[in-house]
Amino acid sequence: GNSVTQMEGPVTLSEEAFLTINCTYTATGYPSLFWYVQYPGEGLQLLLKATKADDKGSNKGFEATYRKETTSFHLEKGSVQVSDSAVYFCALNVGAQKLVFGQGTRLTINP
């Protein structure tokens, strides 16, 4: 079946540290991959996406590359800020508007 596995949190980093949140997937066919972010007290927001192998999605300094050979879509940012504290969800699209989400990774950035 279709599934997404994210690294377990919570993750705590200091400001300006390098961030990696691992995400791997299992899917039939060729899914599109996404990272969504949920800031405290807000709904989920699309952070970035990639629709085919080797595509790189980027937004707000975050990047993720669709790696078909390793079935991965790891989220990275070179220098995190306190405002990046949120819960991050990796997801894949399996048709129409149905998304399969990972469990989420809570990120806390300390000043």
Place this chain on the structure above:
Amino acid sequence: KAGVTQTPRYLIKTRGQQVTLSCSPISGHRSVSWYQQTPGQGLQFLFEYFSETQRNKGNFPGRFSGRQFSNSRSEMNVSTLELGDSALYLCASSLAVGGQGAGELFFGEGSRLTVL
């Protein structure tokens, strides 16, 4: 442009009751999806409606149902509530024009249901 609006934001029900949640999508969006978010199960897809037709359904019992109106507004209903139905119910809308934007969802802030 107004975002996705969900009502009510918070509600408390008792076991056996039923509940109806409402969602107003972003203007022009014809696809509305519903997700259940719990600490244990995470985010799980309930169903998606497009042009008043259910296009996709997740693995939830028949107590969970939904509908979409001609103005794209959507409601979901849960009957015979159980304690395990306590969750944040998220509605999301999207343009969903052909294959463009598949998976690009705009979420509301959710309706938090507590079942006692």
